[in-house]
Amino acid sequence: MKKILVFGTLSIGILCNAGIASAQGNIHQQSTTYEWPSDPLVKEKLETWRDQKFGMIIHWGLYAVPGIIESWELCSESWINRDSTITYDDYKKWYWGLSKQFNPVNFNPEQWAQAAKDAGMRYLVFTTKHHDGFNMFDTKQTDFKITNGPFGSNPRANVARYVFEAFRKQNMMIGAYYSKPDWHSEYYWWPRYATADRNVNYDIRKNPWRWNQYKQFTYNQISELVHDYGKIDILWLDGGWVRPLETVTDEVRAWGAAIPESGQDIDMPRIASMARTAQPGILVVDRTVHGPYENYQTPEQSIPKDKLDHPWESCITLGGAWGYVAGDKFKSGTRVIHTLVEVVAKGGSLLLGVGPSPDGTFSQEQIDRLKAVGQWLQQNGAAIYSTRTADQYYDQASDTYFTTGKNKETYAIVRLTEGKAIPATVEWTGNIPAKGATMKLLSTGASVKWKKQGDKVIVYVPSAFIKKYSTYPALAFSYQQ
Structure with missing residues (x-):
């Protein structure tokens, strides 16, 4: 053993x-x-x-x-x-x-x-x-x-x-x-x-x-x-x-x-x-x-x-x-x-x-x-469910955690400060999506715009989502690397 x-x-x-x-x-x-x-x-x-x-x-x-x-x-x-x-x-x-x-x-x-x-x-x-x-x-x-x-x-x-x-x-x-x-x-x-x-x-x-x-x-x-x-x-x-x-x-x-x-x-x-x-x-x-x-x-x-x-x-x-x-x-x-x-x-x-x-x-x-x-x-x-760890599991600067799905998809979970408004953009370092990859906001299933800037990923949070929720615990995104 x-x-x-x-x-x-x-x-x-x-x-x-x-x-x-x-x-x-x-x-x-x-x-x-x-x-x-x-x-x-x-x-x-x-x-x-x-x-x-x-x-x-x-x-x-x-x-x-x-x-x-x-x-x-x-x-x-x-x-x-x-x-x-x-x-x-x-x-x-x-x-x-x-x-x-x-x-x-x-x-x-x-x-x-x-x-x-x-x-x-x-x-x-x-x-x-x-x-x-x-x-x-x-x-x-x-x-x-x-x-x-x-x-x-x-x-x-x-x-x-x-x-x-x-x-x-x-x-x-x-x-x-x-x-x-x-x-x-x-x-x-x-x-x-x-x-x-x-x-x-x-x-x-x-x-x-x-x-x-x-x-x-x-x-x-x-x-x-x-x-x-x-x-x-x-x-x-x-x-x-x-x-x-x-x-x-x-x-x-x-x-x-x-x-x-x-x-x-x-x-x-x-x-x-x-x-x-x-x-x-x-x-x-x-x-x-x-x-x-x-x-x-x-x-x-x-x-x-x-x-x-x-x-x-x-x-x-x-x-x-x-x-x-x-x-x-x-x-x-x-x-x-x-x-x-x-x-x-x-x-x-x-x-x-x-x-x-x-x-x-x-x-x-x-x-x-x-x-x-x-x-x-x-x-x-x-x-969350049925996931396993990612090689890079955390980006401290953005308070973003990462998990890996059974089909090798990557999930990025950005923890938001309790009680504060949802930002128009979020970003994290590492775990860069594949070129041209589709990224989805899990809470709605909608595709979101993103861009790579050096070793950072910048994601644009849909305005309709911000309008619907004044605050939110954490934003979760899925994509392939």
Whole structure:
């Protein structure tokens, strides 16, 4: 298997709003190497996934009830900002007690799926279980689940099933997010000991029976997901500190909590083999654990500095938090479009985080922001979907990104300043069209006038377009070189 070194550093201009996760102790960084899969079915699905470009990740669980950062206040690390007037044990009891309050009576996965479709999204990643251990599916391994609380009598209490079904009906690829650590399980956080940080709280070398129980628990839950919930395209595994000792690098050691000297090996070869027997070709995304079970990389709240020619995905929030937080500030449609353009031109996909409210719905503001992105993609999607990188992917002076289509056509995407009028001409350096080539403005399909001036291309924006749109997020052009 071919390994690729990744040298690009991460740009930090996309990071989430201050105050939501101020120390960024919960941010997963990007692996430093990539290993292409060898299974032909996995490679085929991977290429299909690379064509989709734009997806939605949904964090929804107990943390939505009070509207706080997902799971993280359960652990005691220096970056955690928790109410100092309550003891740690009382806080955990309060948090886990939210399972008796979580009653999303307006649960509406069809609304979510329609909003994703209207945004131009092509795949879903849904959080079946976050680190707090609360299951959003009807697992048989524990009673700590959505079907065992006040919502349990609802005919759609097994929410993961209905979320997956709603998004499948919109022809989207389906991903199941699953947290490898489980802070509610006595096999991970043993009540015998304190729970200081995110890691297992006992020495697994001295307690092999307990750790083996946890490995089997994890295996059984993932088996339920891949056997009982229809077609799953992506198994998206979070919690990269749960990993074999030999994969712990200096980069990993610099995370918010030291990895135990024993490592935390949950036997990914066994899990992946079982998952691919049940779902041939399923993509396994064991985040930051580079190797055969990280089929694509997942830089979080960031974009690589340079283009990468292997599969990757930036997971970035629409607001400042992954889940629901009252009064959250959402990115504008233009900002999301600009981010999507950059990510795709650098060879990646954008996974946008949208958190439903405690009652199970998206807000109108979230829906409106997503619709604005979709309106642009309806007109300009050819420059995004099913594309690959260009040799020259960016001209910084003009803020123009380039992609390449399946028929070797070049797409130039000129990002325009939000709120400013559309200029009469745009220009970029490099990626010169062939002599006499026809250039089209994707949003209208009309041919546009252009000229070559040295190593620059100058394009005349149709006056009718400027008259129709006072502002526009980005102008996309297609041509042959």
